[in-house]
Amino acid sequence: MDFVTPEYYKIFLPIVVILVLFVGRQKRDLQILVMLAMSYIFFWLASGWHVILLLTSTIVDWTAGKKIHSSSDRKHRKRWLIGSLTINLGLLAIFKYLDFLIETWNLASLRFDGAPELDTFGLLLPVGISFYTFQTMSYTIDIYREKHTPYDKFTDFACYAAFFPQLVAGPIVRSQHFLEQIKDPVSSSPYKFRLGLTLIIYGLAKKLIIADNVAIHVNEIFTEGSNLENIALIWWGSLCFGIQIYCDFSAYTDIALGSAYLIGIELPENFKTPYAARSPQDFWRRWHISLSTWLRDYLYIPLGGSRGGTRVLVISLMGTMLLGGLWHGASWNFVLWGFMHGVLLLCHRVITSSSAIKKSFELAPKISIFAGWMITQYFIFMTWLVFRVEDTTMMLRSLKTFVGIDAYWDYSEFFESLPDVKLMTMGLVLIFVIAHGVSGKLGGFKIWLSKQHSLVWGAICGMIISATFLLRPAETVEFIYFRF
Template structure:
């Protein structure tokens, strides 16, 4: 079920009406059943994977908690890590590594064909495996006490608002909200409606209207494109992926809020970031935090000296890239972000005196935001391209062909029409320092913004429905 489909909203209407009349445990059972229906509507066969992950991590967490010996705790934790990463590795990476291994063996004169499998990537597997792994690791670290209530834990794993594309919730945030009675507040309704409205707007109006421009640029032979056409295609993709993913997260946050749950903020105006470190505190925050806590810090973080800190940054970003997909473009994307973080670290160490003052000035900050936005846009070229060859070819055209075609005017016009109002709104929110600025403003301002969203959603949806990009991760 997609959030941008009529069927989802009928499903949710039924859930929310029944939810209001049930006691706490009844609500949890309803949400668990609803979550399995929500996922099974896509493909019921893959429910078994969620169920297996749930059973393993439930018993592993209990085992770790009941074990007194550190070595034994570690051994039990390994079961969870191997099972979750095994499932993820098999469904997501097996074919990629099989093909690459075959080619490598061929290169060294060993023609060993490794069979690839005709398997479909289960929707959301990267998200729920990371979420359940964080639970067992946190129990191992003593940050979370495992629950004995199996069905409530099953809801933590499969909670439908964030099951297939995040936010990746930590057990210490979501699990207590499942276990304890959730207050039904008037504020939840107001905030929930806001998240849903802006999420739908970002997904349906921004992302889906950018899709035909992006598809046109990335599906044409590069020799048919000019540099400005590629540039505008990348800008369009920057807004497509932002609208798509942050839209999903907002809707998830909103529907959870209507049921009394507080999900984590996954995006905080990322295109207003002025440096790589700032960006990762604004973009896909729950994944960045996950990678920081369960990969970067265990690798040593910044505790082992400058050089090893840089190595840890690069390794974390490379694996972050691989998390997004089994392909060299994603690895290159991670590598590039690793380089940005490293460069920022080095540059930050050396920046002093007048240079620092200039950078912190309002104009300097504005320029830094624009400059950094373009660095991020380059990363989107790596992310969206079908192959590294396409990246090289596009980069070549970017610096050699400056023809401004009708398509460039058209795509720029579409970008301004659809994305500029969002940028203006986010600038207003960013400047206020209040992520809930819209909710906290005068009702007439709020009503005007919602009316704009409603009209755009009703009149300007794309001509064909697009699925959420992050479902494939």
């Protein structure tokens, strides 16, 4: 089950809303139990027996949190922290990275005589493991740092770790944020309920109309046998993938936030019009915010951050971005993607510190801002090629074409290479670009809509529902971040 499965809306979500808001009304503990049980059912339907891993992670961090908090012995506390991190990262390493390491070893072993070739385990990646592992780890680390105290009840903590809207693909929620929401019996207000519905409708439209339609173009372009020397084709492919991944992932977040709002729980925002970013730093303040802030708080700052001189800055920034890239998946593509973003961030720091650049911003602020936006987005969309194109030869070819090396521009060949439905998809891309630009300037459409009169809300949402139904392609594409 996921957020595009009809059963989620027909059966699962209504049951949760009824049980939490009506059956469990004003009975906090019952509400927590219901949310916990439904979250485990959701996870079991999405990932089967891997539910055991979630339970293990939950028990380990619950125990570690209690032990760390109850002990004043620094060594004892550290031992529990290391134990918790080892188990969490160990599970992540085994289920997400072990086969990748074996494959890398086997590839490397071809260069050495007599090096043994190892069999992979063929392990299936548990859905959402990267998300809930980071979430529970942050809980234990925060207790170790004495920033927070542990949860009083195991069921509260288990509910935090497994809360179904954000379990599979985030946002990564901090423990105190969640605890604040469940201190008292949860209840929704008419406004929250409507905001929840708005977010769900909006998310489904983004996913099914835009992400899934442009995905058809992306898949057609980055397939074996495609002519990747045509600049128009590669630029279009990277633009489409950038739009696909944003609409796919932000749609998941919208639906997650909407589902939680229906039962009165507020989850943090994960995106703020990232393609309006004017610098790489700005991009990371707008893209997958819950991950970037997690990486900042638990990796970048502990590694030294920007407070320890140039060397420390380079090490902590590159280390954070490389691990952030690897977090996305067991592939060198993601490591390279993270590396490229690290380089972009470092370059940005160097460039913005130059007096000439500072002066240009003073002399022609609008032009400088526009140039900053153009350059940033050019490189952001270039990095999407590394993220999307798995085959190394194809990826290198695409990158060369993207920057115009050994490449040509042929519009008619580009047009012929696209799938049958091309004009409509181009129209959707244009609509997205305009809407994204307007949203970057004004923002708050979903909140605005949620506050409108019933007729206005009903008419606009009715039209969005209808457009979603009409314009979705025949095949629904799985959420990209399910793989992570």
